[in-house]
Amino acid sequence: MKTLYTAAAAAALTVGLGATAAQAGETFDAVKERGELVCGVHTGLAGFSAPDEQGNWSGLDVDVCRAVAAAVFGDSEKVKYVPLSAQQRLTALQAGEVDVLARNTTHTLTRDTANGLNFLPVNYYDGQGFMVRKDLGVDSARQLDGATVCVQTGTTTELNLADYFRANNMQLNPLTIEAFEEVNAAYASGRCDALTSDTSQLAAIRANDLPNPDDHVILPELISKEPLAPAVRHGDDQWFDAVKWVLHAMVDAEEMGITSENVDQVKAETDNPNVKRLLGATPGMGEALGLPNEWAYNVISQVGNYGQSFERNVGQDSPLNLERGLNALWTDGGLQYAPPAR
Amino acid sequence: MRQEERDARNPAYTHIEEPDEPTAGHPTQRVWDMLGWTKKHLFSSIPNTIATLVCLYLLWLIIPPFLDWAFLSAIWSSDTPDACKVDGAGACWAFVEQKHRFILFGLYPFDEQWRPMTAVVLFIAALAASCYPPFWSKWLIPLWAVVLTVCGVLMYGGVFGMTYVDNTQWGGVPLTLILSVTGIGLAFPLAVLLALGRRSNLPAIKTICVTFIELIRGVPLISVLFMASIMFPLFMPEGVTVDKLLRAIVGIMLFTSAYLAEAIRGGLQSLPRGQYEAADSLGLSYWQKTRLIVLPQALRIVIPPLVNQFISTFKDTSLVIIIGLFDLLTSAKTALADPEWRQFYAESYIFAAILYFSFAFFMSRYSQFLERRLNAGTRR
Numbered sequence: 096m097k098t099l100y101t102a103a104a105a106a107a108l109t110v111g112l113g114a115t116a117a118q119a120g121e122t123f124d125a126v127k128e129r130g131e132l133v134c135g136v137h138t139g140l141a142g143f144s145a146p147d148e149q150g151n152w153s154g155l156d157v158d159v160c161r162a163v164a165a166a167v168f169g170d171s172e173k174v175k176y177v178p179l180s181a182q183q184r185l186t187a188l189q190a191g192e193v194d195v196l197a198r199n200t201t202h203t204l205t206r207d208t209a210n211g212l213n214f215l216p217v218n219y220y221d222g223q224g225f226m227v228r229k230d231l232g233v234d235s236a237r238q239l240d241g242a243t244v245c246v247q248t249g250t251t252t253e254l255n256l257a258d259y260f261r262a263n264n265m266q267l268n269p270l271t272i273e274a275f276e277e278v279n280a281a282y283a284s285g286r287c288d289a290l291t292s293d294t295s296q297l298a299a300i301r302a303n304d305l306p307n308p309d310d311h312v313i314l315p316e317l318i319s320k321e322p323l324a325p326a327v328r329h330g331d332d333q334w335f336d337a338v339k340w341v342l343h344a345m346v347d348a349e350e351m352g353i354t355s356e357n358v359d360q361v362k363a364e365t366d367n368p369n370v371k372r373l374l375g376a377t378p379g380m381g382e383a384l385g386l387p388n389e390w391a392y393n394v395i396s397q398v399g400n401y402g403q404s405f406e407r408n409v410g411q412d413s414p415l416n417l418e419r420g421l422n423a424l425w426t427d428g429g430l431q432y433a434p435p436a437r
Numbered sequence: 438m439r440q441e442e443r444d445a446r447n448p449a450y451t452h453i454e455e456p457d458e459p460t461a462g463h464p465t466q467r468v469w470d471m472l473g474w475t476k477k478h479l480f481s482s483i484p485n486t487i488a489t490l491v492c493l494y495l496l497w498l499i500i501p502p503f504l505d506w507a508f509l510s511a512i513w514s515s516d517t518p519d520a521c522k523v524d525g526a527g528a529c530w531a532f533v534e535q536k537h538r539f540i541l542f543g544l545y546p547f548d549e550q551w552r553p554m555t556a557v558v559l560f561i562a563a564l565a566a567s568c569y570p571p572f573w574s575k576w577l578i579p580l581w582a583v584v585l586t587v588c589g590v591l592m593y594g595g596v597f598g599m600t601y602v603d604n605t606q607w608g609g610v611p612l613t614l615i616l617s618v619t620g621i622g623l624a625f626p627l628a629v630l631l632a633l634g635r636r637s638n639l640p641a642i643k644t645i646c647v648t649f650i651e652l653i654r655g656v657p658l659i660s661v662l663f664m665a666s667i668m669f670p671l672f673m674p675e676g677v678t679v680d681k682l683l684r685a686i687v688g689i690m691l692f693t694s695a696y697l698a699e700a701i702r703g704g705l706q707s708l709p710r711g712q713y714e715a716a717d718s719l720g721l722s723y724w725q726k727t728r729l730i731v732l733p734q735a736l737r738i739v740i741p742p743l744v745n746q747f748i749s750t751f752k753d754t755s756l757v758i759i760i761g762l763f764d765l766l767t768s769a770k771t772a773l774a775d776p777e778w779r780q781f782y783a784e785s786y787i788f789a790a791i792l793y794f795s796f797a798f799f800m801s802r803y804s805q806f807l808e809r810r811l812n813a814g815t816r817r
Binding site: 175176180183 | 767772
């Protein structure tokens with residue numbers, strides 16, 4: 096009961112203050128004033144955002160929140176994480192419950208427009224694919240005519256699957272299951288010939304959940320594009336710019352070879368004008384964004400560059416062990432490309 | 438003092454328990470009875486015998502492997518999942534060992550988890566005390582005021598050197614208890630009013646109550662929660678937010694009250710007309726009549742459906758998973774997000790199921806006890 100009264104009082108207070116906060120308008124001002132970033136994340140998705148045994152969040156999406164906090168406040172810990180379900184994530188951002196949504200959300204046209212979102216640079220290029228047992232002798236998704244395919248219900252994955260089979264005039268026998276773990280178990284026990292999901296998930300399932308990873312192969316076809324990107328809401332272009340450049344800075348830093356380990360040394364020794372501008376040795380960039388001069392330095396020293404974040408959360412140094420693939424730098428044949436900070 | 442004398446002086450001893458089962462006879466007689474019973478119920482005819490044998494065979498197929506999995510081959514303790522991944526390993530209770538604090542308390546700051554722990558223990562102790570008839574007195578009201586305040590202070594903190602913990606970080610068992618107890622506790626008085634209102638002679642009140650009950654009963658709880666968490670914020674002016682936990686509690690409360698109201702109305706209708714007329718003839722006002730004559734009898738009749746609804750609400754709180762609150766089931770599910778451990782989902786769900794079952798089972802046993810006690814005078 097006490098809880099309720101306190102909550103009711105808090106709610107009344109929020110309503111009272113909310114009106115004035117809305118007048119001040121800008122998300123950016125509100126964030127600075129609050130001294131804490133409110134970041135919408137997944138309730139628990141390995142590698143992207145998940146709490147550990149002690150409730151500390153980590154993951155590729157969580158690193159976006161940490162990087163933004165590091166840039167704005169100089170402290171990557173000043174984040175309040177709001178776990179969001181798939182259904183409520185867009186509303187939560189629209190209604191102003193979170194400042195940034197970093198919850199493996201696919202960038203699409205309707206979300207960009209009708210839902211009032213501004214998408215930031217893609218932090219993970221994903222796509223839906225298939226995994227099959229090697230002894231099935233299949234090496235292309237086109238050969239899956241009549242196959243039983245395990246798929247999780249209620250996701251776009253299910254719709255993409257049906258579209259793909261219809262477009263290619265193939266007969267589909269879907270085995271739809273609600274829970275993620277059970278879909279994997281169904282595939283592992285041989286109840287279906289193929290398993291479909293985002294390829295990042297397939298790779299992780301193969302590495303962790305199947306007894307003999309080498310018996311399974313991920314087919315080369317991607318049947319959907321899933322550019323996963325963080326987002327902010329319409330209406331505050333300065334905030335949009337600032338968060339966008341935090342993401343760009345992480346990619347630029349990787350391209351320049353700046354890591355959390357060598358950032359101090361690089362900053363002290365470098366003669367490269369691009370690096371100097373990025374790290375704030377030559378001032379100006381931070382001011383243009385409305386951020387402290389040290390913004391990118393703080394991001395890199397506290398969170399690391401994009402490559403470090405990738406390897407730590409989903410890559411070689413994580414149990415998921417995903418390849419860089421499409422998420423390699425453009426200089427390595429991937430799609431990660433950031434405009435120059437100048 | 439002889440037994441009979443003591444019994445006569447203390448009314449408690451004169452209460453005669455109905456024997457639960459027929460008194461057992463001589464031991465050999467009992468063995469005979471068992472054989473006879475088996476013959477009569479399990480092997481009375483050929484189809485019956487076949488059915489019995491098939492069932493026994495199925496049990497033989499299921500139970501020994503389950504016991505082996507759950508106990509004999511189970512891995513009880515390990516820091517890494519590797520021990521559970523060897524061939525022939527059974528249930529990986531090491532998962533629960535590693536993750537139990539997260540499952541029990543969700544995202545509550547790790548070092549502060551003694552606070553929700555204390556709050557839950559205190560709360561359950563207060564609940565147990567209030568369930569024990571000799572303690573029923575007006576002292577329970579201040580007791581609850583104190584207990585709830587202390588629990589609130591423990592959970593929120595911010596005073597006495599405890600750090601402030603926002604309610605978005607609450608989770609696990611405390612959150613499930615808060616949702617269900619506040620949901621049920623606030624719904625009950627509302628439900629009584631709704632039930633009385635639905636039987637009212639005043640057309641306006643009656644219409645409001647009927648509309649509310651039918652509207653809420655006509656939709657599933659999940660859509661009420663959806664409205665509360667997803668539609669509601671869109672209607673609010675920009676930048677205005679209402680606490681997520683509060684929205685969930687109000688949603689659960691409104692939903693439960695509509696169902697409870699109908700159960701209570703059943704009790705009101707089952708009272709003989711004479712009771713109302715007798716109360717009227719004594720010159721009691723409407724509220725006196727309701728408070729002294731009608732409700733005590735009506736509520737006693739509807740204990741089974743009420744408890745049914747309580748248990749159902751308790752379990753339905755797990756639906757808050759769709760609005761991102763970390764109740765017991767959500768945190769059990771989230772503990773599985775760790776890729777190292779996620780193949781042990783059965784263990785995680787079994788652990789959550791045991792917790793849910795112990796609460797629900799207690800409620801159902803207690804309601805049986807309460808029914809027996811309150812209906813002692815009118816047992817038919």
